[in-house]
Amino acid sequence: MLDKTYRPAAVETRQYEAWERAGAFAAQPSSGKIPYTIMMPPPNVTGSLHMGHALTFTLQDILIRFERMRGRDALWQPGTDHAGIATEIVVGNQLAERQVNKHDLGREKFIERVWEWKAESGGTITRQLRRLGASADWARERFTLDAGLSAAVRRVFVTLYREGLIYRDKRLVNWDPVMHTVISDLEVESIETRGKLWHIRYPVEGEPGRFLVVATTRPETMLGDTGVAVHPEDRRYANLVGKLVQLPLVGRLIPVVADDYADPKTGSGAVKITPAHDFNDFEVGRRHGLEVINIFDRDAHLNDAVPERYRGLERFAARRQVLADLEALGLIEKVEDHVLMVPHHDRSGEIIEPWLTDQWFCNAAELAKPAIAAVEEGRTRFVPRQWENTFFEWMRNIQPWCISRQLWWGHQIPAWYGPDGRVFVAESEAEAAAEAAVHYGGAALLTREEDVLDTWFSSGLWPFSTLGWPEETPELARYYPGDVLVTGFDIIFFWVARMLMQGLHFRGEVPFRTVYIHALVRDGRGQKMSKSRGNIIDPLDLIDRYGCDALRFTLAALASPGRDIKLAESRVEGFRNFATKLWNAARYAEMSGCALVPGFDPRGCRLTVNRWIAGATQGCAAAVTVALESFRFDEAGHHLYHFLWGTFCDWYLEFTKPILQGEDAGARAETQAMTAWVLAQTVHLLHPLMPFITEEVWQQLAGTEAGMLIVAPWPDLAPELHDPAAAAEMDALIEDLSAIRAVRSELNIPPGARVAVEIRDADSAATARIATHADHFQRLARVSFKNAAGSAAEGAVQAIGAGATFALHIGDIVDLAREKTRLAKEIAKVEGDLAKLATRLANPAFLAKAKPEVIEEQRERDADIRRDRDRLQAAYERLEAV
């Protein structure tokens, strides 16, 4: 027996354990089934579930469950990511609370501490994923720092190095002066900031009293200036090109060069050039052979390259000092307010300093070519298609990828330096030592590269490293390439692009056929949820309060393509109610003796109502299938919602109550079987979205020996179940009943009052229908048909149904004038529609140019409305006659 109320928490725990125990999540490599693979985007190993996770993993689980039920060998490959920078920040903060920094600890101790933290919190995210109902193959869980995945990383690094696609280079990079690491361009977030534009006078050499004015937002960097650029066609400065100016505070003489980079319309038109600390200036300097003077140390404090009075100053203190000194010298011409974009590290929030260092780079442009081609040729397609443009835009302008990080938590780069600085790149120290021995003609002391790799370097290998590569495992052969990758647009560049590049390079095949890009879940103001903003809605909180199924259904229903999700709690509540509705319907069916009948064939039903609901069920199944096939989770949800609530509960269960309580044993048995059958189909169709409650209902309905719903076959219903005659009859009946109910309600006729009704203007179909379903009229509209006492329309309220008018005799309580007004209003509305149709149908251009089926449709509609109008008119005239 089903409980009186559905209690999600208990059911969710019990069912999840049962699934896992039964091995329902496990892929079946040795089955004859066609594989279906989804690679789970690995969340941070020490992270915890947020709403973005809830969305992405719900959608993935829906697809996996759908395809599993459709008979595919479903592999949802789970795992976690070591998340280098993010995790180092967290552990760094933990240490900071104890007044310790990581350098006090040393590399080895620090890494130990991170592993401890992983042991402490590492299970959290996967536990939470289980609470979400995620049916991943947990036995195959992987971690990016696993031995196997680390071997894959080393193999890839070494291979790309030997192919010349990974190299070491001295370039300007984005430097985080607090974390002391480089980050890639993608990790830089430009934040609009209100600042100042200082106009500074640089004295022209040999022309006392003459100044060249430069404008800058970062006056402290002038200490590293090695030139000033003006536009070659800027008349104002033409005679200065080739001359020298004297750098104030420093005294260095620096050249004025002509370069297109200088924009005459910006600032003063003359721009100071600091090659060591600005990406543009670096290029300008290179073009003109300017000196590169690095003035910052790794903390972004001024170094010994600047005059003594500034040495050791932190960059903003330096700015204040430089400005004060320039002011004292009268060299500040003016100061303007200025809005500028300041680069920040997206993780640490620190202001980035462009800094000249040696780093490891990957030739992304080369790797991007096959990836671009793969998407162009449709070997991988994006859904929605829109995102392909974003992908192309970035890939076609891709920059060298800086893959080294000055961190400790991650894959240490497999490179060793000889005594003379020569690099040996190899998969192991022994291999490197062997190479070195050959090179030096004997054993040599090697020191290992300290840097680790960008986290995304290892996650880029995820689609094949998790399957055992570099070993050629059976899993690799079977599950690569995957079918669908589900992710948010925010990591298309970070992750999707890298997986495509690495997958194509090392497997020669795309890692997935389809990339489904979903929206971001945002807060009420449309802001990205983040810890720092403090605007997080906790999915676990919603699960506690409304049940997991309600949250899952909500996220699916809101996942319309191309639109961000602003999560409203009222939605979750509404879909919780939907789950309750299903529960109560199932409970009612159980109480009414509706049990699944083995071998029951809905096509054998005699009763119209059963033939009708069979067709409606088939229609729903087809619609849900199409929706899920095309990633329209929202449409799948809406079809199910309307079918289960609006059709099955609101109408079918009401229509069949008299049958279930009636004397006709045959009709009762057919209807009981049918009710159970529809419920069974519905829980199948709903299972991917609401796995828990559907499994629970299914097991009550079918019994435990029937097997679990999670592995039950997806409904494949014959289109012949749709019976047009039954559908037409029931639709018309619903229209009749609704019309009568509306009139009753509008006129405030007490719902309990039984009303005598007289039928007028009925066509033959309506006459037959009313006779057949008289009991429904009685029960669901509370009317009884009797021979009209007299023909007078006195006291009658008239409801316009489908092909008949129902005159309700309600005695004296009718306000004739009000009733006439009501009818007149309806007539006016209908006449309006008819007028529009008449214009259209009288338009020769329409008749000549519109598609024939459209014309036919419009004519039918015209005829239908005309019939309604006529009956309304007749009803009105009867009142006139009183």
Next chain:
RNA sequence: GGGCGAUUAGCUCAGCUGGCAGAGCAUCUCGUUUACACCGAGGGGGUCGGGGGUUCGAAUCCCUCAUCGCCCACCA
């Protein structure tokens, strides 16, 4: 500066290849008919952001403007 998206009921949003403007929530009215008040029945509520254009016909396609949001970009 470039690109993308959005603008539809009080709120959150559907509306596909043009052909009857929809849902959920909220609101109002009525309701203890034994599945369900997390419910049932019914109602009100819209110049589809503005302006052009294409078309027999536009919420839908095109142009333009406005507002909002996001992504990318080296403008001192």
